[in-house]
Amino acid sequence: MTFFAALPAIIWALMVWFYPEWLASVSLSVPGTVSAALGVVFLVAAFFRQWQWFYWCAWVGGIYATVQLGLQQPLAQEEVSQLYDALPVWLSLSALLLTFLKKPVLLTGKGILIFVALATLPLSLLLPPVAQVLALLNPAEVLTLPDWQQSSFAIGLLIWTVAMGGIWATYLLYKSASAFAWSHWAAWLSLMVFLLAVQYQQASTWAALAASAGLLLALADQMLKLAYIDELTGLPQRRALMSQLQHLRKRSAVCMLDVDHFKKFNDRYGHEVGDQVLRLLGRILKEHGGFKAYRYGGEEFTLVFFHNDEEKLKNLLESVRSQVANYPLKLREPSRPESKTKGKEARGKKEKSKTVKVTISLGATVKEPDDTADSILKRADENLYSAKKAGRNRVSVC
Numbered sequence: 309m310t311f312f313a314a315l316p317a318i319i320w321a322l323m324v325w326f327y328p329e330w331l332a333s334v335s336l337s338v339p340g341t342v343s344a345a346l347g348v349v350f351l352v353a354a355f356f357r358q359w360q361w362f363y364w365c366a367w368v369g370g371i372y373a374t375v376q377l378g379l380q381q382p383l384a385q386e387e388v389s390q391l392y393d394a395l396p397v398w399l400s401l402s403a404l405l406l407t408f409l410k411k412p413v414l415l416t417g418k419g420i421l422i423f424v425a426l427a428t429l430p431l432s433l434l435l436p437p438v439a440q441v442l443a444l445l446n447p448a449e450v451l452t453l454p455d456w457q458q459s460s461f462a463i464g465l466l467i468w469t470v471a472m473g474g475i476w477a478t479y480l481l482y483k484s485a486s487a488f489a490w491s492h493w494a495a496w497l498s499l500m501v502f503l504l505a506v507q508y509q510q511a512s513t514w515a516a517l518a519a520s521a522g523l524l525l526a527l528a529d530q531m532l533k534l535a536y537i538d539e540l541t542g543l544p545q546r547r548a549l550m551s552q553l554q555h556l557r558k559r560s561a562v563c564m565l566d567v568d569h570f571k572k573f574n575d576r577y578g579h580e581v582g583d584q585v586l587r588l589l590g591r592i593l594k595e596h597g598g599f600k601a602y603r604y605g606g607e608e609f610t611l612v613f614f615h616n617d618e619e620k621l622k623n624l625l626e627s628v629r630s631q632v633a634n635y636p637l638k639l640r641e642p643s644r645p646e647s648k649t650k651g652k653e654a655r656g657k658k659e660k661s662k663t664v665k666v667t668i669s670l671g672a673t674v675k676e677p678d679d680t681a682d683s684i685l686k687r688a689d690e691n692l693y694s695a696k697k698a699g700r701n702r703v704s705v706c
């Protein structure tokens with residue numbers, strides 16, 4: 309789903325491919341459209357203190373400014389054509405570097421330096437010697453196949469864009485990347501597509517707008533996650549649950565679930581190991597299927613079922629309970645050696661690990677016609693209490 313941040317770039321690429329005449333016919337006459345779009349991303353990112361977005365805004369802004377200053381004349385001029393050949397190299401190298409660079413917080417010396425460099429370094433391409441060197445590396449030039457020269461697109465550039473874009477997108481899919489990571493790919497793609505569509509009026513403006521829209525969508529996704537997703541387990545949290553419970557279908561059921569003796573567990577193995585248990589539980593619930601899981605708070609989770617078949621409900625909950633109870637959780641020895649020498653000795657030996665098991669109790673109830681969010685949660689909680697009272701590590705449904 310995080311792929312949606314790339315949609316503006318994809319739409320822009322499809323428009324260039326299928327309806328280039330449409331691009332020529334629509335005039336973006338409002339002055340400063342791109343500055344306004346990047347300004348919105350800046351403002352929203354600053355408001356929510358999402359500094360990482362600033363680097364990509366600077367990257368888009370710097371390249372857009374360079375294009376405006378250097379590429380608005382006929383490509384036949386030598387300096388302009390050198391800049392045109394140098395741009396794909398610059399775009400690709402800097403985008404990859406920025407993706408993999410460990411970025412500091414913006415408001416530090418290093419952060420500000422990187423930000424300023426991203427915004428201003430592309431302007432160095434306007435100096436003929438720099439553009440000349442990069443133009444020599446131009447992969448598009450190397451890949452240009454003479455027979456295809458008649459095409460309206462620069463074929464070498466197209467092959468380069470598809471190849472690099474494809475490898476990058478496969479990597480993002482493989483990594484189940486965030487919307488933010490997709491927005492980087494999208495910003496790069498938007499600007500590469502601009503180079504392919506350089507002959508069309510206002511292509512650079514459309515490209516920068518598509519890149520900004522991708523960044524803004526990724527920012528919206530981040531905001532939703534901050535508001536609705538629990539960081540520790542990756543499950544939706546209480547706010548999302550309450551909104552789901554407001555629109556519960558007629559046939560549904562709710563279950564409250566709680567880790568048994570979690571306080572003792574925390575006291576014995578430490579809070580970090582406790583967190584490990586909660587993360588594991590989150591993963592089991594997410595992967596189990598048959599319900600939607602939420603972290604209610606602390607060591608309590610809520611499951612929402614979209615049916616009210618009690619038999620099916622009991623079987624599912626029993627399956628979750630036994631999966632958790634039988635999961636051997638491997639713990640690293642918590643005690644760290646006091647001295648470096650001891651540490652080395654310890655690392656030389658095989659790392660000791662200990663296996664522990666945790667159990668959960670579950671209380672569920674099916675929806676009644678006049679139930680509210682609070683009343684159904686209260687009944688599920690009472691059933692959870694019964695399961696605890698009956699000895700824990702069990703399911704109570706009624």
Ligand SMILES: Nc1nc2c(ncn2[C@@H]2O[C@H](COP(=O)(O)OP(=O)(O)OP(=O)(O)O)[C@@H](O)[C@H]2O)c(=O)[nH]1
Binds near residue numbers: 570
């Ligand atoms: N590690 C960790 N512990 C948490 C977190 N949230 C809540 N806890 C701990 O969960 C424990 C809950 O303890 P209790 O409510 O007494 O429940 P319990 O010990 O599980 O006992 P029963 O529910 O009766 O089986 C407390 O010690 C909290 O500090 C968290 O995010 N991480």
